[in-house]
Amino acid sequence: MKKMLLSLAITAALAGCGGGETLEDVKNDTPPVIPAATVKFDPANGVVSVPNDLLMNDTKDGTINIPGELDEDGVSVPRADYADPSMALGALDGWSSQVPYKIDLVMPSFVSLDVASAAAPGAVRIFEVIMGASLTDAECSQAPAGAACKLIGELTFGTDFITQASGNSVAIIPLKPFKAGSSYVNVLTTGLKDSLGRSIEPSSTYALVKQEAPLITEAQLGLQGAVNSYENVVISGGAISKDEIIYSAAMTIQSVGSVLNTIKSMLAISRQNPALDSPVVNIPESDTIKTVQEKLVELKRPAPTIFAGVQYQKGSVSLPMYLSTPTGIGSTDLADTYWQAMCSSPVAVLKQQAADQKLVDEGRENEVDPTLFDVGPNEPLCQGLSEGRLHDYPKIDSTRHLTKYNPIPKKQSLADVPVQVTKPYLPVLNTILEQQNIPTLTMPEGGWPVVILQHGITSTKEDMLAITAALSMQGFATVAIDHPVHGERGIDVDGDGNDDFNASTGSVLAYMNLESLLVARDNLRQSAADLLGLRFGLNFTGDTSLNSSDVSFIGHSLGAIVAPAFVTHANTPLDSQVDGLFKVNTVALASGGGGIASFLLESASFGPFVQGSVLLAAGTTESAEFATYLQTDAVSNCGVFAANQQAYVSCAYPEYIASLTMAGETAKIANIQGVMTQFSFAAQTVLDSGDPTNYAAAVKALATPLYMNVVVGDGEGNKPDQVIPPVTVNNPIAGSLPLANLMGLQEVTESQGSMEDGMSYLVKFSQGHHGSVLDPRADATAGATAEGSAAATSEMQMQIVSFLKSRGLYLQITNTDVVTE
Template sequence: MNKRLLILFFASFFVTNLIADPVPPARNKDGSLVSGILEAQFDPSNALFPLPNNLLYPTAPPIDLTTNYRPTDPDDYTDPRVALSSLDGFSTTEKWVANFTQNLGGLPPIIQPGDIDPASVVPGQSVRVFEVTTTGYPYLGVTGIVRELTPVAEFVAVAPGDGVLAIAPTSPLKQFTTYMAVLTNDINDLAGNDATPSQTYNLTKRRTPLVDENGNSTVPLFPDSLAQALEPLRQATMSMELSAASAGVNPDDIVLSWTVHTQSITPTLKLMRSIAEPAPTVIAPSGWDTSAVGGFGLADISIGIITLPYYGGIPTEENPSAPLTDFWKAEPGAYIPPFDQVPFLDPTSTNITIANPFPVPTGMQTVPLLVTMPNENSGFSKPEGGWPVVIYGHGLTRNRTDMLAIADAIAQTGRVAVAMDQPLHGVVPNVEPQLTPFYIENTPFGAIANERTFDLDFWNAAEGTLQPDGLADQSGFWSFNPANLQATRDNIRQGEVDWSVLALSLQNMDLDGDETPDLNTFDVALVSQSAGGFLAVPFAAVEPIITRMYVNVTGGGIVRSLNGGAFGPNFLQPFLAGLAGLEPGTTEYEQYLLSAQTIVDSGDSINWAAELAPRIPIVHNQIIDDDTVPNTVPGAPLAGSEALNRALGLASYSTTQANPDGVNGVARFLQPADHSSLFRPTNPAVTAEMQGQMASFIGSNGTMVVVGNSDLLVPVPEPAPAKAADEKKIGKADNKSKNRLGLKPAESAKH
């Protein structure tokens, strides 16, 4: 659109009206005189429109179903706009933002951020959100309303200041689905003036075309070129307003509307699970039991290796920083059905999308395993069908050896425990010298395996600068890479895919060297701690081998959660300040967080919770006022531990729970419990209680969780006893629910 032509048109329109008959003074809907102009910004010619927005989908080649944020350098992976432009849609969890301005008058007019009255921003009234159907890519033409989203339960809307109106989901939006936002003139400024549409949006509200069949402008004094540019927007606006009218919205009241198409979430991980195969493993006894690491000696410790397909950057002499710079890429133009029949898709695109979901392997990686097996001190011997198994997932910057602290508790349930480092994590002797014996280079496997950290050295820990210091960087330091958000997302997804390979490999795992498998893969539980839980939920959602899951101090919305906890001020915020001059509390920093969460959405626990919740029993132990994964995050309804609890449908408990169909609950530990209490007994009573709840839950096949000391927990009132007649009804309802879910123990364990 030509902004100069638009200005000339409105100037001509203004002059024409000056010499026309005088008009009555403008009034608001309530009859009061208009004393100011609150305008909803919409000027696509200057990239002024609500975000996210389907206007960001390209309509000219190359097209691969991804958005286009028009980055300055499309090859600059450090620019979040580049990463956003690799996605096939927008966030299912992040907020939408529209801007309003206040016209203070004068020549030229004085424009400032709008003074929106927060009380006038009412979800379901002045702010409406709909799930809609469209004419297809680029999802601008709305063909109908599917349903209206429910305020509070599904979204909230607020005016936090500076002319911003934000719409935030309170439950994840559906993937690869189009939504429409509609704002009305029931939004007011602080003086009571109704909001108005912008001049450009007002033109697109016309019900008749701006051009005739020959492309000539149908608007007096309106240039053909400008009319031609605005006509597609007019058609889109008309389709939105007519659809909104079918839901009871008066089109004359609409000051702004737009559509948002969400990105795909599940296809890549589900398809990667479908092609996963068992991997070679080798397990060897270490000669130690858990007494060597401060335990009770109830389990023997073994070390091992597994060879995994890898899809991220692998360092070489030519490119030692590949893990920092590279990310998953698809085979060029390898579109799957039905997208392979779409003629206009770019045959050179390597973006991972719903249409091209498979990453290309970059190599094979042989990495460490840690295994503990109950010994005679535990009172258990191997069952005839093999040892039942617990897979353990550690937290951010931790490593596989954290499992040793809970190995005795797991052994007391008669189970083997297996741990594998997350991508770019592992044992780093110069950071934790006490773990030197477990460093893979110090084992017989050193010649054929490597720590998953790759022993990267790009950070000077003493000076806090981006330069080598001759020492390997901390475990997990680069797994969340603020400078390469695609790599961050794909480190998360790599960890989830690795777990599927590990789960499938359990069936062939030989622990005692007799060349016979030793594990029962029909009885596999998952235990994860902290950020390990962010990965555990998506993994368990796609992995049928997992029959129950205990998570400890975890949450949803990984970017917002980490920024809201200690990770934010201790690492992310200073890193971004040094890298790009971004400071917390600024618009630019908020835009970075929004972009980062959007990019990692496909691997985030909050987006997989609804898929997992009906499938297996789940217990969560969280900490009140956790300083690492916060309970809640201001301004981010889908971040923190409570958001995940809601998404999983977990019921609160503070006493022993039992349910033959499986327990699904959350216990909230009071201080002095802390984020590491599961494996670090700074408060022995808390550690014992957590490990006891974990052990009782996994040991009962998910049907019970035993609370030994309820004084450590936030008390939960017991429900009043049901009357006999009600108990019959409840029993029938439970049976129906069980039948609907189809969760028979044997079926849920099949793989």
């Protein structure tokens, strides 16, 4: 992981007005006069609280401008290290929809922020607006980029967001995700007070550009135009006056889903376009029958007799990989394998055209380089897939970031992905069913309905075999693939027969890559893209025993995390002729969650490792001290884990924090907490387009029947889910339960039924653990007993099977002893 220090008052390197107000600027010759508290805002000196669209001014490709990201020409030659979490923001076309953020203030000595005012309605107001150069609003499409153009409405305090004091800052905490691709103006008002009861005042810079009289320099005029556009738009609704505004700043939320939507569109036309890959699930025929019981014996796992009634097959599907292959075997070699666009950013193209026209207008035609617009090999696809809007100019936009302007990903390779297939094996299964006085099965005329199974992080597709018996007893076939960099999809760079990167057998960082957050984001997107490809490929198996028109989905842990993106794109109408080729009828999720960065930091299982890794990379005094601690004091208690870096750091980090607490090192602890806040902001912003929270509203709107279970514990010995916390402390919309709420799931504790339409339900379990949907064994770290875990597994599987069998019309809850409100 690279050194990471993202200041929330980021050095923006913006040219603008000087005059940011600091205590040194204030001449306090009269002691009784206490200087005013002000908003910290001085773009000329790089003092801008983020998120703020001023960092998108003069964008080169439609992404955020991070200082130091580009060389002097700024158009085509990158020099950014996008593995740096703060620099990774420069690959995004907007800000996070969900991460809490803050606006910094300047407080004179002996004065503080009035806590009550910071948490009161009206101190902070947020307005949804349409910005200039809009892609969706014709009226605003011609307005200047970076200027607010039209008011949509105001968000509601207490429903959409809350605020609170955070030191010398006011924190803004979303209670719902902001809309992807939409823009908002944050406004601080005179209702924000200091401890003396005085209203916070604008910075001298803001007060200067707020005025109507034109300023002098081009930079001043640009900033003045932006600020006045914000204020003029928000007051246009009549709910606030200019006199009340002490600060305003626009933020545009990054696009979510445009790239995956493009991938679905490419799949949809792939059968007619030979230039595109069209996945087909191949299931070889065999003269012998292999059962899941035999496979489980091979894997040296428990193999109850019921699994002898489930047939096991191994197939494959060719899927386009948008992640590139690392060139070396070190962890840093993964850093630049993130997705890239196939085409040149139209923003970069327009800027180059404007630069060339300027040279012509100045009589410097000889300086124009005509080869910049020579087309590359992807020109036909860029043109065809964008209705002529995009081009492949290899010399323009070498960064090739995927944005709402440039959403076509570049295929790096074609992967032959193993597919696990199970089906009811009637000769044995019906005998077992008869012995249990359960009605026997006959394969439906159209074939067995299919359930796509998706496993959790560090797991494999074979782990999902544990639920195949319960599904086979109800007449379901299943298919499953490994996530990228898991199981049989590990990466052997040097060809020695051993995977150099595999999250199942090695480090979790091979997938959830903290050393390059863009790679972590794109592993999530690749997982969703793979599921779309698998679902599409099921239509062309040639296997008449599978009903590809009746497909459901079960996801556990990471499988449940990527599910909302997959289901959203699978079920969003595209074309009536192909919609059925993607449709997922019913969905069941176990132990998922949203707000990935937040819940990772607070995860009992992964949190200590994540926090320890972040601290080691932060480059602070505490980083060096913790590195020394790992080599010295930690050895005595954690040395037993020395061979496993993840386990060793997980053990040592809590001990290090405890030692600081015991020593009363409050300043160091505060510094470390600041590092975690900075990392959470950067990480969640980067991960947003792969985060399920941003697809929750779409899942709710689609009304696809969806069941979800979460282990919340019993308040005594059995703890809540120790991997993905049901709720988090620092982000009210992160964790399992907020995701369920945002998806519109109804909490239930008893059986449910519907005569007409499928419903969506959440069931909370008092017993069991994170893996209970598959694993009936006890988990001492979660306080889950053998009896409670076994009961939870049985009940979870029964609930899932009843829900899928009825296509969401019925949910059977039998053992209420393991279910809680």
